[in-house]
Amino acid sequence: MSLSRGFVLSRHQQDQSDGIQLRYWLRHTTGAELFTIQGQESVFFFLAADSERISGLLSHLAGWRITSLNLVDLNQRPVAGIYCQFLSLQRQICEILTSHQVVMIEEDIRPVDRYLMERFIFGGAEVNPVSSGVRLQPVEFRPTLKVLSIDLETSMKADRIHSIGLYGADISVVLMRGEIESSEHPDNVVCYPDEASLIRGFIHQVEKYNPDLFIGWNVVGFDFRVLAERAEALKIPLRLGRDHQPLKVVRSEAGKWYVRLEGRLVIDGIDALKGATYHFESYALEYVSQQLFQRGKLIHQPNDRGAEIQRLYREDKAALARYNLEDCKLVWDIFEETQLIEYLLERTRLTGLSLDKVGGSAAAFDFQYLPRLHRAGYVAPEYASGVRGMDAPGGFVMESQPGLYQQVLVLDFKSLYPSIIRTFRIDPAGLAEGLKEGADEDDLVPGFNGAIFSKSKAILPTIIEELWCARDLAKQNKNAVFSQAIKIIMNSFYGVLGSDVCRFFDQRLSGSITLRGHQILQQTRDEIERFFGHQVIYGDTDSVFVLLGEAFNEQAAEQRGRELATYLNDWWKAQVEKQFNTPCFLELEYETLFTRFLMPRMRHSEKGSKKRYAGLQRQADGKSKLVFKGLENVRSDWTPLAREVQKNLYEAVFTEQPYRPYLKTLVNDLRAGRLNDQLVYRRRLRQPLDAYLRMKPPHVQAALKAQVYWQQQGRADPYQPGDHVSYVMTVSGPEPIEQLRSPIDYEHYIEKQLMPVVDAILCFKEESFAELIATQRDLFQ
Template sequence: MTGSDTVSGFILSRQQRDTREGIALLYWISTDNGPVPVRVPDQDAVLFVHQHDDERVLCALEGLDGWRLEPRPLKDLTGAPVAALYCRSLKLFRQVSERLRCAGVAMLEDDIRPVDRYLMERFIQGGVEVTGPGSGTPRLRPCDYRPRLKMLSIDLETSLSADRILSIGLSGDGYGRVLLCGSGEDLDWLEYVPDERRLLERLMEEVASFDPDIFIGWNVIDFDFRVLEARARALGLKLRLGRDGDALQLVRGGQGKHFVRLGGRLVVDGIDTLRGATYQFESFSLEFVARELLGRGKLIDHVDARGAEIQRLYREDPVALARYNLEDCALVQDIFARAQLLHYLIERCRLTGLALDKVGGSAAAFDNQYLPRLHRAGYVAAEYASGVSGLSIPGGFVMDSRPGLYRQVLVLDFKSLYPSIIRTFCVDPCGLAEGLREGADPEDLVPGFNGAIFARSRSILPSIIERLWQARDEAKRERNAPLSQAIKIIMNSFYGVLGSNLCRFYDQRLSGSITLRGHEILNRTRDEIERHFGFTVIYGDTDSVFVWLGDDCSDDQAQRHGQALAGHLNGWWRAQLEARFGLVSFLEIQYESHFRRFLMPRMRHSEAGSKKRYAGLKRLPDGGDELVFKGLENVRTDWTPLARRVQHELYERVFREQPYEAFLRDTVARVFAGELDEELVYRKRLRRPLHEYRRNRPPQVQAALKAEQALQQAGRQSRLRTGSRIEYLITVNGPEPLDFRRSPIDYQHYIDRQLKPVVDTLLPFLGRDFDSLVAPQLDLF
C-alpha cells in the first residue's frame, strides 16, 4: 500500500514496543481485503502529576534521561493544576513510575497503556479508518465498520501431568483436523506425527494455512496455551502462531490472570466470554454447557474420569481419541455460534473500545468512554480510590416483605434504574467537581446525597448513557440480542465503577447519590401505589415492586391494572421531578410480570418475611404459565437434585391446586427404600487447595480427603485442586466420595436436612407441616 491509501477495518491486536525513535504502536487491522499491519512510530508514554509536586518530581528523577515535564491547561477533580510527564520509552516509563511511587508523588492516569490511550483519545472503538497504513506516519480516525472474523477452535489432549501433548484438535468454518503423536494410517481429518516437536511444527503450518483472526477454546489460555508455551520452551522451539512471525508470549497480568500476545491474532476463552455476557450455568464445564446449549456432549463415556479414559484411548484406540479431541473443538465452535459470543464481543468493542480478548473490563470500558471527554472538559482523573470514603452507603434497596401465599401479584420494574438515575439526576464525577466549585450557578445545580451537588450543564456521564440507551432501544427494535445485552451490561456497570474502591472514579458521594436515590424512588413508588390505587405492595427489591391486587381479582383485570399502574406512575414521576427539581424524568417503570399464584416465604426460624427469595406461577404472553423460583433451593446448586425436584413438583401441585400429600409420603418411602440414591448426591467445588483446610473442614473437603486417600491406596494420582467439583454422599460415617463410598447412606439426614426444609417453606401457609404429614411413613423406618 502507498502512503496515500486509505483503508477501513477493525482493530484486532494491539502491541507496543520500544524503538530508537520512541515507542512504536503496532495494530493489526481486519479489512475487507485481509489483515493489515499498521505501525504508529515516535510515541510517548504519559502520566500526570500535580504542578505543586514539580520540585519533588525533579528531585526523584534526577539522573534519568529521556523524559520531560510540561504544564498543561488541565486540573484534577479537586481543581488542582496538573502537568504532563512524557517518557520516550516503556522501560523509562516503568523506572519513572517506580521512582515517583517511592517518593510519594501522586500519579494520575499512569496505568493507561500508550497503545490504548492512542485509540481512546481519538474515540476509536473497534472500527478504524487508516490513511497511509504503509507509510511512516499513518493517520487513524474512527469509523463504523463491522468485521467478518475467522475463528479457529483449538483443544489439546495431554498426559495426566500435562508434560506431554498427545494430540491437537483444530476446528474452523469448513475445516477440521487432528494432529496426533504416534504412528498409524492418516485419514482426511487425522494426521499422525512422529513426536512432539513435529506436532508443534505442524500446528504452526496449519495455523498459517487456515489464517484465523481468533483462537477460541475452553480454558484455552490457562490450559491449552500454557501447555503449548511450556512444551515449546522445553523443546527449545519458538512457537510462531501470530501473523508477525514472533514467538508466542504468555503474559501474567497484574491480578494473576494470564493472557496471550500474538501479532494479528487473538485468543478468546469460552468460559470467560460466557460469564462476561452474563450467562449462568450450574457448571461451566464444557460437558455441562454443551448439554445445556447444544443438547449434546463429549464423545467419551466416562466424562467424570476423562483423564484416565484419555490415556486409555491413546494406548488402545487413538482414532477414537482423535474423534473425541475434534468433537471438543466443534463443541466450543458451536457454543460460540449458538450464544452469538463473537457478535457480542464485536458489539461490546464497538460501544466501548475494549479489545475483543479483554476479560471483564468494566472499569476500562468506562475509562475509554469517559476519559477523553473529561480531558476535553479540562480535567484529568484522580488517583485511584482517592474520592470521599468512610460514609455509610447502603446497597440496593430491599423492602421488608409481607410473607404469604397470594393470588394475583404484579411485578413493576424500573427499566435500568441506576443508569436512569444517573441520567435524570446528572450523577457524574465532572458534574460533582463543577457543582462543588465556588461560584457555580445555583440554577444549574442538582442536589445529590451526602453533600453531593451536580452541575447539570457540565455532566458527562448522562450523555454517554443517553447514547447507549438509544442504541439499546434500536437494538431491541432490530432484535439484535447480542448488542442489546452488551449495552445492558455496560450501562449497569457504571454504578459498580463509581462504587468500587478499585476504580479511579470511586467516591461514595457518587455511589450514594445513586443508591439512596433508588431507595427514595422505591419507597415513594410504594406509597403512591397504596395511596392512589389501594393495592398492597408486599415486597420491593432494587428496581422492582411486587403489588398484590387481591385474591378475587381476575386475570383480565390484573392485566388492565398492570398497564394502569405503569402509566400512572410514569406520569406521576415526571410531574414530581419537574416540580421538585426542574428535571426531565428518564425514570421508566414497566409492567413486567403477572403471577397467578405467588409465595413470599418467611425467614427460617422467624416470622419475618424473607428477602430475595420467592416463587410464583407466572403468566406468559400466550396465556400459559411457568413456575419461577428466585433464591430458593430449586435454583441453588448446593442442594441435592432430590430437594430441588421435590420442591419444584410440590410448588407445581400447590399452585395448581392439585393433591400433594401422597406425593410427599411416597417420596419419603422411596428414599428409605434406596430407590432415589442417584438424587442424593451433593456436588460442591473446592474453594482453595485441600491443604489449606485445617480448622474448618466442610463436608465436600472431608469427602475430597477420603477420595485422595483412596486414590493413593490404589496407586493413582489425584487431580483435585482449587475449583474441582466433589461429588459425595452423607453416610452413617459422614461424607464419603461418590466413587469411593464404603458406608450405608444416612437416609434420615436427607429427610431432615433436604426434604423437610424445602417442604416447610410452603406447607405452613396451607396449615400443614412436614413432620405431621409424613409421620406414618417415618414410623415404618
C-alpha cells in the same frame, strides 16, 4: 485517500530508537495487516505544584519533559503533564515518584490505548497517510473474523501432548502423536512420529489457516500453557503470531493466565460466557453443552475421563481423535449458539475494549469517559482516591410480607441506576462543577452525602443517553446481541463509581445512586398504597411486588398492572420536574403477573425472607411457568432430589392439585433406595484441600477421602480449587461418589433436604412434613 479501513484486532507497543512504536493489526476485508506509528511519547499527569520537586527527582534522567497544561483535577487543582520518550523510562520514573509518594494521575493508561481513546476509535479505524507515516481515524467497520477452535489431549500430568484438535469453518483435523494402528485410518487425522514434529505440524496448520481468533475451553490456562511449556522443553519457537515471534504465556499475580501474540487473539469460552452474563451451575464444557444442546463429550465418566483418554491413546487412537475433535466442535457450537463473537464485537464497538479483554468494566468506562473529561478541562482523580467512609449502601431491599398469595404484580424500573444517573445528573465532572465556587444555583441538582451536581456540565448522563438511544434502536432492529451488550455496559457504570479499586471511586457518587434508588422505591410503595390501596409485599433494588388478591381475575390484574405503570410514570415525571426542574428519565414497567406467589419465611423465624420467592407466571402464549428466585431449585448446593421435589410440590400447591400422596410415596421410595441417583451433593472447592485446616465442610471431607483413593490407584488427585466435588451423605459421613462404601443416610436427606423445602410452603397451609412422615410411620408400624 485512505490506505485501508479495518477493525483493530490487536494492539501492541514497544521501545525503538526514535521513541515508542505503536503497532496495530487491522482486520480488513481480505485479511489482516500491520500498521505502525513511530516516534510516540507516553504521557501522564501530576499536580502542577509538584513540578519543581519532580524536576529535582528526575534531574539525572534524560528523555522526558514537563509541559504546562490548561487542565485541572476534580478538586480544581492545576495539573501538568510529563512526557516520556520510552516506555522503559516511564516505568523508571513511576518507580521513583512512587517511592517519594508523589501523586500521579492516569499513569496506568498505555500509550497504545490512549492513542485510540483520544481519537474515539472504537474498533473500526481508517488509516491515512501523513508526513511522518500514518494516522488512524475512527470509522464504522464490521469485520468478518476467521475463527479456529483448538483442544489438546495430553498425558495425565500434561507433560506430553497426545493430540491437537483443530476445527473451524473450513477445517476439521486432528494432529496425532504416533501412528494409528488400524486398517481404517481416518482421513482427518494427521500422524506425527514424535511430540516435536506434532508441535511443528500445529504451527504449520495455524500459519496455513491464518485465523484471527483462537477459541477454546480454559484455552489459555491449559491448552496454550501446555503448548508453551512443551515447546520450550523441546526448544521449539512457538511462532503462532502474525509477526512470527514466539508466543508467550504469562501468569498474573492473581493467578490468571494470559497469552501474548501479535495479530491474533485468544478467547476463552468460560470467560466470554461469564462476561456476557450467561449463568450456568457449572462451566465445565460437558455441563454447558448438555444445557445448550443435550449433547456432550464422547467420554461420559468425569472422574475417569483422564484414565480413559490414556487408554484410548494406547489402544484406539482413532477414537481419541473423534473425542478430541468433538470437544473442538462443542466449543465452536457454544460460541455459535450464544453469539459470543458477535457480542464481543459489539462490546468493542461501544467501549473500545479489545475482544479478548476479560471483565474490563473499569477500562471500558475509562475509554468512553476520559477523552470527554479531558475536553471538559479535567483529568481523572488519583486512582481510587475519592471520598469514602460515607453512607453508600447497596440496592434497597424491603421487608417482605411472608405468605401464599394470589395475583401479585411485579413493577420494574427500566435500567434504574442508569436512569438515576441520567435524571439526577450524577457524574464525576458534574460533581466537580457543582461544588465549584460561584456555581449557578439554577444549574444544580442535589445528591447525597454532600454531593451537588451540575445539570449542564455532566458527562456520564450524555454517554448513557447515547447508549440508551442505541439500545432502543437495537431493540427496534431485533438485534438482541447489541442490546445485551449495551445493557451490560450501562449497568456496569454504578460498579465503577462504587468500587474502591476503580479510578473514579467516590461514595458521594455511588451513594447518590443507591440512596436515590432507596428513596424512589420507598416513595413508589407509598404512592401505590396511598392512591390505589394495594399492599406492596416486597421490593428489591428496582422492583416492587404489588398484591391484588383473589378479588382480581387475570385479565383485570393485568389491566391494573398497566394502569399502575402509567400513573406512576406520570407521577414521577411531575415530582422530578417540580422538585429539581429537570427532565425525568425514570420509567416503570409492568413486568409480569404471578397468579400464585409464595414469599417464604426466614428459617426458624416468622419474618419474611429477602431475595427468595416462587411464583406461577402467566406467559404471553397463555401457558404457565414456574419461577424460582433464590430458593433451593436454583441453588447448586442442593441435591437434585430437593430441587425436583420443590418443583413438583410448588406446582401442585399453586394449581391446587393433591400433593400428600406424592410426598408419602416420595419418602417411601427414598427409604427403599429407589432415589439414590438424586442424592448427590455437588459443591465447589474454594481453595486447595490442604488449606482447610480448622473447618472441613462435608465436600472437603469427601474430597480428602477421594484423594486417598486416587493415590492408592497411582493417579493424580483430581480435585483442585474451583473444581466441584460430588458426594453422598452416608451413615459414616460424606463419601465421594467414586468410593461409596457405607449405607446412605436417608434420614439425613429427609431432615436436611426435604423438610426445609416442603415446610417452606406447607406452613402457610397449616401443615408440616413431620406430620406427614409421622402419619406414614404409623401406617407401616
